[in-house]
Amino acid sequence: MFADILLPIDLNEPDTQARAVTAAVEQAEAFGSRLHVLTVVPEFNSSIVAGFFPENFEARAVEAAREQLHDFCGKAIPAGVQVQHIVAHGSIYNEIVKAAEETGCGLIIMASHRPELSDFLLGPNAARVVRHAACSVMIVRD
Ligand code: ADP
Numbered sequence: 001m002f003a004d005i006l007l008p009i010d011l012n013e014p015d016t017q018a019r020a021v022t023a024a025v026e027q028a029e030a031f032g033s034r035l036h037v038l039t040v041v042p043e044f045n046s047s048i049v050a051g052f053f054p055e056n057f058e059a060r061a062v063e064a065a066r067e068q069l070h071d072f073c074g075k076a077i078p079a080g081v082q083v084q085h086i087v088a089h090g091s092i093y094n095e096i097v098k099a100a101e102e103t104g105c106g107l108i109i110m111a112s113h114r115p116e117l118s119d120f121l122l123g124p125n126a127a128r129v130v131r132h133a134a135c136s137v138m139i140v141r142d
Contacts, residue, residue, distance in 0.1 A: 002027065002031065002105075002107040003031075003034065004036060004103055004104055004106060005024055005027055005035055005106075005107045006036045006099055006105040006107070006108045006109070007021065007036065007037045007038070007108075008038045008039070008108065008110050008129075009021075009037055009069070010039070011039050013114055014072055014076075016111060017110075017111040018076075020109055020110055020111040021076050021077070023109050023140050024109040025077060025081060027109070028081045034083075035081055035083050035084070036083075036099065036103045036105060037069065037072075037083055038086040038087075038095070038096065039069050039088075040087075040090065040091075040095040040096065041058070041061045041087065041088070042092055043090045043091060044058070061089075062089055065087050066085070066087045069087060070085060093128035093129050093132065096108065096110075097129060097132045097133050100133055100134075100135050101134065106135050107135060107136045107137070108135060108137045110125075110126055110129065110138075110139060110140070111126070111140050111141075112126050113126060
């Protein structure tokens with residue numbers, strides 16, 4: 001049913017998203033879907049703070065994220081699944097919604113939130129993606 005699936009991954013919290021990754025892999029294997037695995041390097045809005053970082057830090061952070069994402073996918077996604085790696089830079093939920101549109105994904109699969117924030121049923125990015133995405137969204141709870 002879904003030829004293209006977006007799997008947004010927070011590389012700072014890879015273990016907390018294990019169930020979402022499993023769900024995405026199962027879908028991809030069952031239906032031959034392509035997995036577009038996205039990580040977003042968040043934007044620094046404070047120019048005062050950013051002024052203390054070395055020049056080019058954002059480009060370097062994107063490069064480091066690209067390497068980490070390849071590493072993560074190599075370990076978490078079986079070789080038979082077709083994977084596209086995407087690294088974006090900006091506002092997290094915005095980039096997730098944009099990537100879903102640009103890749104023509106019919107489904108986004110993501111974890112609800114970090115377990116330590118369990119007072120909230122939905123984390124801030126998960127909630128915004130549900131509200132703003134034009135495609136289907138599967139929220140996987142632990
Ligand atoms: P929390 O603040 O508890 O982590 P979020 O809503 O930010 O809650 O996280 C839920 C999901 O949002 C994550 O499992 C992941 O799918 C997505 N997400 C969060 N941060 C990023 C990021 N930097 N890049 C890609 N996806 C992210």
